[in-house]
Amino acid sequence: MDFEISLKEKNLKVTPQRMAILREIHKNGHITVDDIYENIRIDYPSISLATVYKNIAALYEVNILREIKAPAQKQRYELSYDHHLHVACERCGKLEDIRVDVSDISQQCSKMTGYILHDASAVFIGVCPECAAKNKK
Amino acid sequence: MDFEISLKEKNLKVTPQRMAILREIHKNGHITVDDIYENIRIDYPSISLATVYKNIAALYEVNILREIKAPAQKQRYELSYDHHLHVACERCGKLEDIRVDVSDISQQCSKMTGYILHDASAVFIGVCPECAAKNKK
DNA sequence: CTCTGTGCAAAGCGTTTGCAAACGA
DNA sequence: TCGTTTGCAAACGCTTTGCACAGAG
Numbered sequence: 001m002d003f004e005i006s007l008k009e010k011n012l013k014v015t016p017q018r019m020a021i022l023r024e025i026h027k028n029g030h031i032t033v034d035d036i037y038e039n040i041r042i043d044y045p046s047i048s049l050a051t052v053y054k055n056i057a058a059l060y061e062v063n064i065l066r067e068i069k070a071p072a073q074k075q076r077y078e079l080s081y082d083h084h085l086h087v088a089c090e091r092c093g094k095l096e097d098i099r100v101d102v103s104d105i106s107q108q109c110s111k112m113t114g115y116i117l118h119d120a121s122a123v124f125i126g127v128c129p130e131c132a133a134k135n136k137k
Numbered sequence: 138m139d140f141e142i143s144l145k146e147k148n149l150k151v152t153p154q155r156m157a158i159l160r161e162i163h164k165n166g167h168i169t170v171d172d173i174y175e176n177i178r179i180d181y182p183s184i185s186l187a188t189v190y191k192n193i194a195a196l197y198e199v200n201i202l203r204e205i206k207a208p209a210q211k212q213r214y215e216l217s218y219d220h221h222l223h224v225a226c227e228r229c230g231k232l233e234d235i236r237v238d239v240s241d242i243s244q245q246c247s248k249m250t251g252y253i254l255h256d257a258s259a260v261f262i263g264v265c266p267e268c269a270a271k272n273k274k
Numbered sequence: 275c276t277c278t279g280t281g282c283a284a285a286g287c288g289t290t291t292g293c294a295a296a297c298g299a
Numbered sequence: 300t301c302g303t304t305t306g307c308a309a310a311c312g313c314t315t316t317g318c319a320c321a322g323a324g
Contacts, residue, residue, distance in 0.1 A: 011278095012278090012279095013277095013278060013279065013322085013323050013324075014323075014324095015278090015279060015280080015322075015323070017279080017280070018279085033313085033314085034313090046280090046281080047280085047281085048280070048281045048282065049281095049313095049314090050280080050281065050282075050283095050314090050315080050316085051279080051280055051281065053313090053314060053315070054279075054280080054315090055279085057314095057315090058279090066208070067208040067209065069206030069207065069208060070206065070258065071203070071204040071206060071258055072204070074313095075313095085242075085246070087246055087250050087252050087254065089252065096250060098246050098249055098250060100242055100245055100246060100249075102242065105222075105237055105239065105242065106261060108237055109222070109224055109235050109237060109261050110263075112235055112237075113224050113233060113235060113265075113266075114265070114266035115224050115226065115261070115263040115264060115265050115266065116263045116264045116269055117224065117261045117262065117263035118262065118263050118264075119261070119262040119263070120259065120260070120261045120262065121207065121208055121259070121260045121261075121262060122257065122258070122259035122260070123257070123258045123259070124243060124246050124252070124254045124256070124257045124258075125254065125255065125256040125257065125258060126247075126252040126253045126254035126255050126256070127252060127253045128250075128251070128252050129250075129251035129252065132253055149303090149304095150297085150298050150299075150302095150303060150304070151298075151299095152297075152298070152303090152304065152305080154304080154305070155304085170288085170289085171288085183305095183306080184305085184306085185305070185306045185307065186288095186289090186306095187289090187290080187291085187305080187306065187307075187308095188304080188305055188306065190288090190289060190290070191290090191304080191305080192304090194289095194290090195304095211288090212288095275324100276323100276324090277322105277323090277324090278321105278322085278323075278324095279320105279321085279322075279323085280319105280320080280321070280322085281318105281319095281320090281321095282317105282318090282319095282320105283316100283317095283318100284315105284316085284317085285314105285315080285316070285317095286313105286314080286315070286316085287312105287313090287314085287315090288311105288312095288313090288314100289310105289311080289312085289313100290309105290310080290311070290312095291308100291309085291310070291311085292307105292308095292309085292310095293306105293307090293308100294305105294306100294307100295304105295305085295306090295307105296303105296304080296305070296306095297302105297303085297304070297305080298301105298302095298303075298304085299300100299301095299302095299303095
């Protein structure tokens with residue numbers, strides 16, 4: 001995964017801030033804006049939160065990033081080249097990736113609606129094994 | 138669909154504001170907080186936005202409502218008794234319901250992760266037929 | 275050299291909260 | 300009557316914006 005090439009393809013300049021953001025997202029999979037900022041700040045203290053927001057907007061715009069919106073959770077971002085679904089635990093808020101093929105359903109939807117679909121944002125909601133074990137009331 | 142019974146079951150009082158909110162959501166399927174407020178205000182001018190928010194939170198809490206979070210869209214709410222997926226048009230922002238069975242995938246996810254899943258928030262993203270016809274560049 | 279990106283502070287917007295009065299059961 | 304709900308205004312937190320300067324190409 002060469003971020004510099006992706007950026008140049010989209011006419012976005014390669015800046016240290018931008019690279020740090022991409023590296024951070026790559027490292028974490030799905031991450032909130034705030035966590036990106038806090039993590040980068042450790043070895044790049046001068047970065048500003050506005051810069052993180054502006055970059056995320058720019059990267060989202062050109063489809064390098066994808067948003068994940070799960071009910072009752074902060075917005076998260078991930079690299080969009082890697083398609084997968086998510087499960088969220090409604091007790092502890094954990095979010096995990098799952099590798100499941102949705103192309104069948106996507107095609108079915110496409111046929112039913114006439115839409116040209118190119119992405120899916122799916123989050124299954126439930127209780128994770130740990131919380132189920134702990135908190136069974 | 139008798140809202141009064143649902144409310145009483147959850148120990149929520151039946152108030153005119155609450156009923157108006159439920160009726161509005163029922164009428165629209167999926168709707169934003171702001172639209173609920175604006176629509177109710179027409180024949181109930183004294184209602185406050187805070188009341189709408191408080192009620193939505195209360196109704197969400199007891200699972201009468203479900204949130205829909207689609208990328209790049211305002212949060213919407215719908216009645217949760219009616220399970221279905223959504224397709225969103227990224228050009229015009231339209232959101233439509235689709236009646237598709239996801240229980241297979243849900244079970245698959247459940248097996249893979251050990252989660253006990255009880256809901257899915259899935260939004261497929263693409264371009265609707267109208268926008269595709271208009272805007273093909 | 276030019277245009278994009280950065281950092282700061284202020285503004286914006288959707289949402290939440292505290293409180294006193296009104297209301298449902 | 301008692302606990303819940305309402306409406307108002309203020310507070311809040313996340314996100315965006317304007318602007319001058321710095322940096323990439």
